[in-house]
Amino acid sequence: MIVKKGDMYEAVIEAIEFPNKGVLHIDGERVVVKNAISGQKVRFVINKKRKGRCEGRLLKVIEPSPLEQSEGVCPHFGVCGGCLYQSLPYTEQLKIKENQVKALLDQVCDSYEFEGIKESPVSDGYRNKMEFSFGDEYKDGPLALGMHRRGSFYDIVNTPECRIVHQDFQKILSATLNYFAERNVCHYRKLQHVGYLRHLLVRRAVKTGEILVALVTSGQMGEQERSLLAGWKEALLSLLLQGSFAGILHIRNDSLADVVQSDETTILYGHDFFYEELLGLKFRITPFSFFQTNSLGAEVLYETARRYVGETKNQVVFDLYSGTGTIAQMIAPVAKRVVGVEIVEEAVEAARENAAKNGLSNCEFIAGDVRNVLSSLTDKPDLIILDPPRDGIHPKALDMIIDFGVERMVYISCKPTSLVRDLSVLQQGGYRVEKVCCVDMFPATANVETVCLLSKLNVGHHIEVELYMDEMDLTAAESKATYEEIREYVKEKMGLHVSNLYIAQVKRKCGIIERENYNKAKSEDAMQPKCPPEKEKAINAALRYFRMI
Numbered sequence: 001m002i003v004k005k006g007d008m009y010e011a012v013i014e015a016i017e018f019p020n021k022g023v024l025h026i027d028g029e030r031v032v033v034k035n036a037i038s039g040q041k042v043r044f045v046i047n048k049k050r051k052g053r054c055e056g057r058l059l060k061v062i063e064p065s066p067l068e069q070s071e072g073v074c075p076h077f078g079v080c081g082g083c084l085y086q087s088l089p090y091t092e093q094l095k096i097k098e099n100q101v102k103a104l105l106d107q108v109c110d111s112y113e114f115e116g117i118k119e120s121p122v123s124d125g126y127r128n129k130m131e132f133s134f135g136d137e138y139k140d141g142p143l144a145l146g147m148h149r150r151g152s153f154y155d156i157v158n159t160p161e162c163r164i165v166h167q168d169f170q171k172i173l174s175a176t177l178n179y180f181a182e183r184n185v186c187h188y189r190k191l192q193h194v195g196y197l198r199h200l201l202v203r204r205a206v207k208t209g210e211i212l213v214a215l216v217t218s219g220q221m222g223e224q225e226r227s228l229l230a231g232w233k234e235a236l237l238s239l240l241l242q243g244s245f246a247g248i249l250h251i252r253n254d255s256l257a258d259v260v261q262s263d264e265t266t267i268l269y270g271h272d273f274f275y276e277e278l279l280g281l282k283f284r285i286t287p288f289s290f291f292q293t294n295s296l297g298a299e300v301l302y303e304t305a306r307r308y309v310g311e312t313k314n315q316v317v318f319d320l321y322s323g324t325g326t327i328a329q330m331i332a333p334v335a336k337r338v339v340g341v342e343i344v345e346e347a348v349e350a351a352r353e354n355a356a357k358n359g360l361s362n363c364e365f366i367a368g369d370v371r372n373v374l375s376s377l378t379d380k381p382d383l384i385i386l387d388p389p390r391d392g393i394h395p396k397a398l399d400m401i402i403d404f405g406v407e408r409m410v411y412i413s414c415k416p417t418s419l420v421r422d423l424s425v426l427q428q429g430g431y432r433v434e435k436v437c438c439v440d441m442f443p444a445t446a447n448v449e450t451v452c453l454l455s456k457l458n459v460g461h462h463i464e465v466e467l468y469m470d471e472m473d474l475t476a477a478e479s480k481a482t483y484e485e486i487r488e489y490v491k492e493k494m495g496l497h498v499s500n501l502y503i504a505q506v507k508r509k510c511g512i513i514e515r516e517n518y519n520k521a522k523s524e525d526a527m528q529p530k531c532p533p534e535k536e537k538a539i540n541a542a543l544r545y546f547r548m549i
Contacts, residue, residue: 003029003054008045010062013038018100018416019446020084022058031056035084035150038096039065057151067092074163074444081150081157083164083444090123094440097448101416101438108424113435118304121296123443125166128204128276129293131260132159132173134180134187134197143187145177145200154190164444168241169202172213176200179235183228188218190258196221198253199260201287203274206295209243210274214287216251216260233268246274249287262288273350278302281329283354289347290323297441301412301449302330304437305385308410308453312336315382320370320401325351325363327385327412332360339381340365341373371397380404386411392418395425395495402429402497409454414441416450423452428497428535430457481546489545494538502531506539510549 003026013022013036022036033044033056041063044056061078068087077086085093098117105112120126135156137144146159160174180197188195199216213236221228233248247270251262265272265287273286279299285291292298305327309317312335319328322340324347332338332355340363342348348367355363366373371394384406386393392415393401401409402425409431413419423433434453441449481489483500490498531539543549 003027003031003046003049005046005049008043008059009056010041010043013040013042013065016096016100018097018104029054033058036061037065037068037084037088039067075161076147076157076159079149079157080147080159080162081152082147082159082162084446086163086444090119090443093443094119097440097446098438101436101448101450104416104420105423105433105436108420108427109433112433115435115437117438117440117448118300120294120440120443121300124163126294126297126443127165127169128206128295129291130162130165130169130202132200132202134199136187143177143181143185143197145173165202166204166242168204168211168243171239171241172202172211172236173200175235175239176215176232179232185228193256194220201251201260203285203287204243205274205276205285207277208275210246210276211241211243212247212249212272212274212285212287213245214249214251214265216253216262219252219254219263229268237269245270247271251287260288278326279330281326281354281358283324283326284350284357285324286346286350288344289350290342290344291326292441294441297439297449298326301439301441301451302327304439304451305410305412306330308435308437308451309383309385310408312383316379318377318379318381318384318404320374320384320386320397321388322351322365323347323387325354325365327387328363328365329355329358329360331385332363336362337379338363339377339379341370342367343369369397370394371400374400381406383407384409388413388418390415390418392422398422398425399429399497402426402431405430405456407456411452411454413450413452414447416448419450419452423454425497426454428499431455432457481542481548486539486542486546489542490535490538493541496535496538498531498535498539501529502535503539505531506536506543507548509536510540510543512543512548 009026011024013024015023016038017023020034022033024031031054033042035058036042040061042058043060043062044058046054047057048055069089074086077083094117102114132145133148133156134145137155144156144158146157149155149157160170185197186195187197196217198218201214201216203212229250236248248268249272250266250268252264253261254263255261273284276283276285276295279302309331312331314336317331317335317338319338319340322328322342325340328338328340340351345367348365351365381404384401431454434455436450436452439449483503486503487498490496
């Protein structure tokens, strides 16, 4: 039977791959059905089939998985697009994430110590930040405020009983929805670019209980906006909460994009920041500051990272993608100097203030894109800590990082697929993965943090190659392209990093003879790494391009 686009099937999910790929087979053909869990019997329709890849759209879960539980599950589960693993016991969630990360790492790492996964200290009500969206639950329906319906860009699900946030979030969400619904205030319509209500941003510190709330709207309300916002502020201040408001803000956003950003911010009450505490340090957090969304889980994550960092006495440490400087300030007391680089200027300002309040004078925070800032730094790092956004590290920045040649790196990743892509490049650049540990910062969801320790390859077992060659020693074929030109061609066309040693090995295979002492080991017992097949193929393509073979 040939699987065709538009065909409908029923089958049992065999496995789940990161982040939400349910996998099954139909007559030997692999099919991916997103948002399905291992063991579920599902009905789906084939909606994509090209280049040997087959994807189905989930229509209905016919039978639950034997792993799923019915008690204690969020009432919004299955409709809200937020939590894929809400129906699984927490121990099962941890097993799935641990196995997924290990499987991804094994594709690119030969040997390393895998320390498994550490659980979050709490699995319910753990999030310290939420961005709720205004909309309607169905076309032209009543006003809704919550999360996007699973699989929908437009429909919004009211989530007043969301299980991954504190009850204070639920009260603020419900009060806001009721206030504006009673006054028939319309939400912003993305296609027509008309309407007022866009998002509700809520942040709450676990340790201090301080709450920061921001209503994000368009600028289309008119003269009654001031009284409308004043009434909303009073409605919030009348709530009986466990925490207390540090600030209530109004953010105007007239961007056409569906993102939470500020064209203008007005403080309606209090301040535009609040404080949270982690591992004995205090951090000032603003509406758009990057800060781990699970405060208690962040302590587990950073303790793991600090253990991987190890000894830093009299060392210069680069903390790249530093956010509000959380990691930098944890390392600073036992380091000579820490330099943090972060693209969000607001976060950099908060990091500087945080360092000053924590009495740390050996921290410097620089605002800018990592790939642009690195070339201008005068410090030479002894250790590099990486905590990039979900998409990982830009290739140009990764090359610059490798060129520093530090003995150790600690890479903290919130997306395992981006991590393994970058690890492949880092290993090609002369690093090996020593050990890895997962930390579950996102219970009930498919996401997971991973901490990875990398070290420079042992020079006693590997060689670094230097090229010494006079023009008189070049053969006719060799004169057509330099090693640098071959490396750059392979990198630009194939996205691979190849060494002079690998190029020399392939050239010898092709009968291009080097000088007798070229690229020989510096000692008789030194071991030379062999060029991997995919890189040999890429180098061959470069040699053909330069007409050297």
